[in-house]
Amino acid sequence: MNKRERILERAAVLLTLATLIGVPVTVFSYQRHRVAREAAGAQVIELYATGQAGVWTQESLRAWDSFFRHPEKRAIRIKAGVPVLFRLTSVDVHHSFSIPQLRVPPQDVTPGRWTEIRLEPQEPGSYTVLCYTVCGAKHAFMDAELQFF
Amino acid sequence: MNKPAVVDFQKAQLTRNQDYLWCPICKIHVPCRRIPSGGWEVDCPGCRGECMRCGCYLKRFCFGGRDQFPPFEPGQEGSK
Amino acid sequence: MNETITKSDFPPTPSVACIPPPATVVKGSRVDLLRLFRPVEWLVRRRWFQFAVVFPNLVLFSLFLMAGVFGTPVGNRNVIIVFVWILWWFLLISLLVPFASRVWCMACPFPFFGEWIQRRALVRARSFDPRAKKDGPGVAIGRNRYFGKNLRWPKSLTNIWIQNIGFLALCTFSALFLTRPIVTVAVLGSLFLIATVLHMIYRQRAFCSYVCPVSGFLSLFSMASTLEVRPRDTGVCATCKEKACLAGSEKGWGCPWLLYPSKLERNNYCGLCMECVKTCTHDNMTVKLRPFCSDTTLKGYDEAWKAFIMLALAGAYSILYQGPWGSFKDWANIAEKGNWPGFLAYAGALWSLSLLLIPGIYALAVQLGRALARHRPAGSDQTPAPAFKEVFLAFVYPLVPLGLLAWVTFSLPLLLVNGSYILMVLSDPFGWGWNLFGTAKIPWTPLVPQWGPYLQVPLLLTGLYYALKTGRAQAQRLFGDRSSALKAFAPVAAVLTSCVVFFLWLYVG
Numbered sequence: 001m002n003k004r005e006r007i008l009e010r011a012a013v014l015l016t017l018a019t020l021i022g023v024p025v026t027v028f029s030y031q032r033h034r035v036a037r038e039a040a041g042a043q044v045i046e047l048y049a050t051g052q053a054g055v056w057t058q059e060s061l062r063a064w065d066s067f068f069r070h071p072e073k074r075a076i077r078i079k080a081g082v083p084v085l086f087r088l089t090s091v092d093v094h095h096s097f098s099i100p101q102l103r104v105p106p107q108d109v110t111p112g113r114w115t116e117i118r119l120e121p122q123e124p125g126s127y128t129v130l131c132y133t134v135c136g137a138k139h140a141f142m143d144a145e146l147q148f149f
Numbered sequence: 150m151n152k153p154a155v156v157d158f159q160k161a162q163l164t165r166n167q168d169y170l171w172c173p174i175c176k177i178h179v180p181c182r183r184i185p186s187g188g189w190e191v192d193c194p195g196c197r198g199e200c201m202r203c204g205c206y207l208k209r210f211c212f213g214g215r216d217q218f219p220p221f222e223p224g225q226e227g228s229k
Numbered sequence: 230m231n232e233t234i235t236k237s238d239f240p241p242t243p244s245v246a247c248i249p250p251p252a253t254v255v256k257g258s259r260v261d262l263l264r265l266f267r268p269v270e271w272l273v274r275r276r277w278f279q280f281a282v283v284f285p286n287l288v289l290f291s292l293f294l295m296a297g298v299f300g301t302p303v304g305n306r307n308v309i310i311v312f313v314w315i316l317w318w319f320l321l322i323s324l325l326v327p328f329a330s331r332v333w334c335m336a337c338p339f340p341f342f343g344e345w346i347q348r349r350a351l352v353r354a355r356s357f358d359p360r361a362k363k364d365g366p367g368v369a370i371g372r373n374r375y376f377g378k379n380l381r382w383p384k385s386l387t388n389i390w391i392q393n394i395g396f397l398a399l400c401t402f403s404a405l406f407l408t409r410p411i412v413t414v415a416v417l418g419s420l421f422l423i424a425t426v427l428h429m430i431y432r433q434r435a436f437c438s439y440v441c442p443v444s445g446f447l448s449l450f451s452m453a454s455t456l457e458v459r460p461r462d463t464g465v466c467a468t469c470k471e472k473a474c475l476a477g478s479e480k481g482w483g484c485p486w487l488l489y490p491s492k493l494e495r496n497n498y499c500g501l502c503m504e505c506v507k508t509c510t511h512d513n514m515t516v517k518l519r520p521f522c523s524d525t526t527l528k529g530y531d532e533a534w535k536a537f538i539m540l541a542l543a544g545a546y547s548i549l550y551q552g553p554w555g556s557f558k559d560w561a562n563i564a565e566k567g568n569w570p571g572f573l574a575y576a577g578a579l580w581s582l583s584l585l586l587i588p589g590i591y592a593l594a595v596q597l598g599r600a601l602a603r604h605r606p607a608g609s610d611q612t613p614a615p616a617f618k619e620v621f622l623a624f625v626y627p628l629v630p631l632g633l634l635a636w637v638t639f640s641l642p643l644l645l646v647n648g649s650y651i652l653m654v655l656s657d658p659f660g661w662g663w664n665l666f667g668t669a670k671i672p673w674t675p676l677v678p679q680w681g682p683y684l685q686v687p688l689l690l691t692g693l694y695y696a697l698k699t700g701r702a703q704a705q706r707l708f709g710d711r712s713s714a715l716k717a718f719a720p721v722a723a724v725l726t727s728c729v730v731f732f733l734w735l736y737v738g
Contacts, residue, residue, distance in 0.1 A: 005276070005353045012280050012351035016287070023291045031661055063410040066302040067564075087662065091302050112306025113670075114662030190472060198493035201438045201486065202387050202528065 035087070042083035042118065045076065047144075049088065049095040049109050049131070054138025056129055061091045073144065076129075080148040084119040096132035099146065106132035122148045174205045253461075260518040261461065263506070273503045273516070276352050276481075279335065287338040290417075292658065297414035301660025304408040305673075308658035311650045313417070314407050319644045322450075323637045327521070330454035331447045334500035339421055340437055343428025347377050348482070354508070356479040370432065371476025371483040377429040382439055382487075388531040392445030393538055397583055399442055400542055401576045404549075404561040433485040438498055449535045450633045451496040452524035452626075453695075457517050458490065458499050458506070465513045466491035474505040474514060481508025490514055495524040497532070522630050522699050527622040534588065536628035540728065541583035543635040547735050551642060594720035595621045602708050602717035614717075615707045623703040624721045627696035631725060634692025635732060638685045645681055649674040682737045689736075693729040697722055 035044055048061040050071065057071035078084055088097050090111045098106040102119065109115050131142040163169055168181040175195035182190045193205065254264045263270035272278055289312075297309040304310040325333050345351055355367070355374045367374035399406070399416065406412040420441065427436040437444050460466050466474075474490040477483035481504045484490055488498055490505035491513075505514040527533055549557050560571030599614050614620070649671055654660075656669035663669060700721060704714035 008277055008352045009350060012277070012284075015284060016345075016351065019284070019288050019291060023288060024295060027292070027295060027659070031659075031663075034663065061302065062299050063296070063302045063307060064298045064414075067409070067411070089301070089660075089662075112301045112303030112660040113657075114660075116662075190470065192467075196489060196492045197495075197528075198489040198491070199495070199498055199528070200489055201382075201498055204384075204387075 038116065039085045042085040043079055044085050044087060045078060046087045047076070047089075047097075049090040049097070049135075049142075051090070051093045051095065051135035051138065051142070054136065054142045056097075056131075056142070056144035066091045075145040075147045077147045077149060078122075080124040081121045083121055086115075086117040086119065088115045088117065089113065093135045094133050095135050095142070098130050098132050099127050100130065101127045108133070124148050172205055258520050258523075259457075259459075261515050262456075262518055263515045270515075274507050276354065276507070279502060280352050282336045283338055283341055286336050287341055290338045290421075294414055294418060296659045297410040297417075299659065300410060302410060303660060304410060305647070305650050306654065306657070306660040307410040308654040309410050309413050309417075310408065311647070311654045313413060315643055315647050316651050319640045322633070322640050326447060326450045326454060327633060327637070328455050330451040330456045330496045330501060331444075331499060332456070332501050333447065334437060334444070335502055337437075337443075339424040339441065340428060340434060342421075343425040343436065344434075344485070346425070347375050347379075347428045347433070349376050354477065354479065354481045356477055372473070372479075373477035373482050375432070379432050380430055382431050382435045386439060388529060389439070389445050389448060389535060390531045391440055392442055392448075393531060393535050395440070396442040396445050397538055397542075397580065400546075401579055402563075403546070404558070405564050409564070433487055434500065435487075437500060438487055445535055446539055448497040449532060449539065449629060450636075451499075453522045453630050453633055454496055455519055455521055455523075456501075457496055457519055457523070458501055458503075458514065459493060459517055460491050460513050461515050462513060463491070465511050469511060469513075471510050473508045473510050478508045478510060480510070481505070483508070495526065495528075497524070497528075522695055525623075525626050525699060525703065527626055529622075530618075533622055533625040534584065536625050536632055537587045537591070538583040539632040540628055540635065541579065541587050543632060543639050544728075544731065544735070545579055545582065547639050547732070551639070552735065590724060591625065591721070592621065594724045595624050597720040598624070598704075598717040601719065602713040614713075620707060620717065623707055624700060624718070626703060627700040627721070627725055630695035630699065631692040631728065634688050634695075635728075638688045638692075638732065638736065641684055641688070642678065642681050644676075645678050646675045648676050685736045686733065689729050689732050693725065696725045700725065 045058070046060070047056045047058060048071070049056055050061065050066075053071055055071050055073045056076070057074070058076060059069065059071045061069060061071070086097070088107070088109045090109045092111060094111065095109040096106040097109050097115065097117065098104055099119075102122070104117060104119070107115050107117055125148050127146045127148070129144040129146060131139060133139075135142065163178055164180075169178040170181045170191055171177075172179050172193050172195060175193060177193070177195070179191055179193040195205070196203075254261050263273065275281075293309040293313065296307055300307045300309070321333055348355060349367075356372045357369065357374055367376045368379040370379065402412075406416050423440065424436040427440065428434075469491070471478065472491070473480070473483075475483050484505055485502060486498050486500050490499075490509075493499060501516075506516070527536070548554065549561055556571070557575065559566045559568060560575040563569070563572040596617065599617065599620055603614050650673065652668040652671050653673075656666045657663040700718050701714070704718035705711070708714040708717050
């Protein structure tokens, strides 16, 4: 192998290894940086809406686990006195997110897309999230409790 | 492997001092020559270039390595 | 051999082309593209060319796998679904295969790691002098050295039946993997893994030649393609002593597709890797432009059944994914509906249509044609009719252009209706709320769906035209006189026409 071939071969190997490591690192880093930039100091609450289970859940429902996970209804605990950024998505059908007690009007939550809702700092207390779009058999039971502490 | 299987070279259309392999598909003797790169040239006129599908025995020698394979079954012409 | 061969009997292998290449660009119905486009010739001769082509796909593939695992489970918002099953599929079947044969195989990332392990090189070629006394590392195949077990593929499996059954099995569950990112990851990831393992065990591209389900239909439809890799001058090949295209050289690997390029007559199993173009010591291998449907010989029942499977699937998919019959969709959607009797009915219908019904009808048509052709007037040529297998394989060939155009017809609405998703996922590949290029919030916009039938009908009729044209030519070749040929082909022509009428009814009512 002459020098030129050696350089080419090493460059190819390095490029390949850089890809295998670089692609995941870049993707996840960019996501973290982007969310932090969007939050601008607010606390980020990510909620996944699932019509099949009829819940708003903080459990991350990704492509690899959304079909076998059965999220349960749990209270969503949020720090009071700090701005909140809700990031909402649906993993199946259309939903609509609203917190009537806080005058948050219904906002579409579309499958595969993210809806962001900013909330000003709140006093400690408990509020209810409701779904305003018929999303399935469990639509009537699709609520969530926000606990500001 | 060195036992002469052919007596009448002319009848079998063979040339002395020339190595051959018998193609069971084409039913002909195919010349088998050592080539400069060190492999064996086995150029059967019936070859259609698809070694990956070929049922022809000769495909095993196209890359050379003739010595690596066992002799033909007894009864086949041109075997060595 | 009776004479003693010594080292001095062998001249050194020439490292440069010693026979000047013919200057002809156009020869008969072929155009020598590498002579016509010298920069392209320069490019494909570089050792780094194939890596440069595969590497971007490797990057994309790793991105897609990540999206399929960590991205949104919503199919139309996940890049792996949209790019693979809408964009890549459409480009493959509508552009790459008809006009560039198996050029996808040149860029495919599946064999990347397996071939790296096998060759222990990404760019360079490992060659050796077989006359050297000391043996080197790896296994010698021709003039190249390979690592791994390098076993020969089992002789009984040197056909595409594994690909046929594998493809049919995958397509039975298509409703799952076409819509669910994680299932697509499972399918593609498994193929990637199998390719890597098989490369470590078997010779060269055994996975690509015998196992890869994509390779199966590429092999069939590439026969119709307008591109081929062939020698410039077969006379040069006849006198060539190096056989570098087969045995390799210091300039390149011997054909990894287990072919003998200088003798190649069909596109079916040539993956356009360009190794033969690089390694030929006489600069005699090239890429040629040729007429559509130039390869006309099917070599076995496995290839014939591939044609039947592809035709059946084109019809089934058109009904399932573009038809108005919701029940069929529910039957196929086993993961959500759980209707096992329905699914088994759908699967049973698909498999029997592909493997039994269509082949059976075709065989009857062929036999009827042979019987009709046998009745010749007294005084005419009484040569016995060709054997059934020969006629059957010849008359299955028209399904190649017909099947290809049927698949293009099916794929067109996929792009027209779902193409806007491509722009969406371009900006937000994972469905994480990104907007890289400002197109993430584009609404779903079908692209002139009303034009669909006006595009589909000419495509189907073009397929029928080529099917009838090639079928008639086959009949003429086999049966000699015009009258016998027409009689022999008539029943098959009726079957082909009926297929197209069925597709026309599906698409335009």
